[in-house]
Amino acid sequence: MTSPEVVEPVVEPVVDPVVDPVVEVAVEHARRGVRLQVALRWVLLAFLVLTLVTVPPAAGRTACVVILAGYALWTLTVAVWTRQARASDLRLAWLALFVDVLVLGALTLITGIATPDSWTSDVVTVGFLLVPVLAATQLRPLVCAAVVVPTVLVYLVAGIATRESNVEPWASVLLRTAIAAGVAAGCVGLSRIQRSRVRTIGGLVATRTQLLAELAGIEQRERRELSEHLHDGALQYVLAARHDLEDARESGDQEAFARLEQALGESVRLLRSTVAELHPAVLARAGLPAAVRDLAREAAARGGFSAEVDTTGWPDDLRTPVDALLFRTARELLANVAEHAKARTATVTVSTVDGKARLVVADDGVGMPERPAEEALGRGHIGLASHTVRIDAAGGRLWAEPGNPGTVMTVELPCPPIGGPPARPA
Template identity: 45%
Template structure:
């Protein structure tokens, strides 16, 4: 069940419980402290309230979660008006018609429940609209009962009214806090769903990309070698050379794919050694000046974020080689106990936001894939710099263990 629906259901259950308590309180008050006049009128008002409570409960069970916000607010206000009316009318009427009894003095305390019922709406506007008449009604009832209570001092009346006012104000604040929490939970749930859908979509596209690489690369050389095997059977030396070349290229391409899927150095020696190996390889292949600052990462440290960070380093360094026209590339790796940080900077032409968005639309999913995976872990991803590009990644990283490095 969605978080918003759960909050709505709990709020409705709380309202129903408080209204049952209010009805029981009024009925008990009328039984234990009966007024001297108009008893049937008071019981009739209570019966009408119980009937309206039954109708509201039926509506809440069948239609509350399917109604729009305007309808829900209108029904909530209507029912809160019924809550306030039943207490106010009985308290005021008994105070006027039966001042010698304690009925009004007892029943007026039912007004303390009204702000609590309003707070359960999780709607600050509704709580505010109910708080003001509740405080006013409490003051009026005490004013009516003042003479019957031996001219109760105004200070006492104002003090008790202030308590009701504080309760009403607290109900408004509580509604606002709970509404904000509900919105935050709903937003987080929606963001989680979106990230999950993006991860699934990106994984599908990555698998398709891997399939295309194998088909267009290694598999083509294998097919060529199979075709040339006919010449090899006829004793052709050239055919044998072509088969040897095709198999060598196929092996190289397959090793590249396997290395990208699960780099051996990462599994054997850890992230620091893997990125150092990556930096050395880039420098040897391209002639770029590549630096690694990993003083903040212990040699033997392993974390559950190692593969993600290595994939990011490989992806963004490849982008710098292909597109950035950079002369210098710098990696910075650090671990502060609970978070791992990777920073990749080059002095190339930079990445304008519109070009980054266009590259994702064109099917170049490396950036989007890494970014989505980082955000899905609760991490942070940022691309800055112009000219040049600085990519900063910070992710939660639980220590997976430390292994001795031979």
């Protein structure tokens, strides 16, 4: 038989590595947190200035003005620095919060001890409650806790130091401190929630980026698979048929004609199978059960295992909007069984109950990892991951369970029926 022409493999494009999307998302949220921190610090400065103007202390005004002038200069310096600093340097922005605590503590002591008859210290202490909010802008709960704990302690110490001059009972000091501690704990929890959200968003962005990178080369992979399918299948039979035709012309051997007829028939079958995979006309004509039976038969022949298909739970005349998605998913799962499972048998079940479609592909092979879609995506295989995304977008879910032995893959989708099969052409 004439040797077939060698098909050159298709070289997939190399996707340039990209910056970790999780890091990008975290850095962007950290910048937003620092900008909010700077804005709130200006609010705190304005609050302190208005307090000294509207509720001035009877003594120690000069010291308070000097402290506020230095604090204003410090606030301006931090604001300018945060606009020009690199992302790595912004991790140190939380240290500026200790200056806020020191300024509030100093003003509280000066206005509370020196002027017991003034309301200035009582108003200034309210500013302590803004510091935990400033700390909550950080995406690091431990850093937030490292700021709010000293803030509550300074608040308590200032309350104790000014208690006698303000003639304040111990119960009032402790209750105010308890409220400050509650605000601090809430801000730490808020910081933790925000960090969790950023991680979740970052993970979604990373998955999306990787899927897009893989989709860039999916056309080349499909062409390679199609060329390999045609080369290893129909082309071999066509070449054998040509060789048998030459023998038949020379000798008129009836066996050569029989081999020729068999090769051409097998070529037609394989070409029809390939065309059906590209555009499953049987899905629209005969329905999902017939299409899945064809898929199982082809996969079993390719993978060397026996396949059983149970479609008793799906009427032959039922048509739903998710037929095509179920067909593509069944094709992907059966292809995985044929290529990776090393199974002897596989069972495919298609059913619909209470407006939900269910597809189950079970095999007795070597089994799959606990999270097959993520594992496959990590190895650069997009098939299962892309189907998982499509199923999630359609309101369904796909999951894997260990068999005994092997693996059981299950798909559930909402499937409102759209009627029976279309009329066949005459």
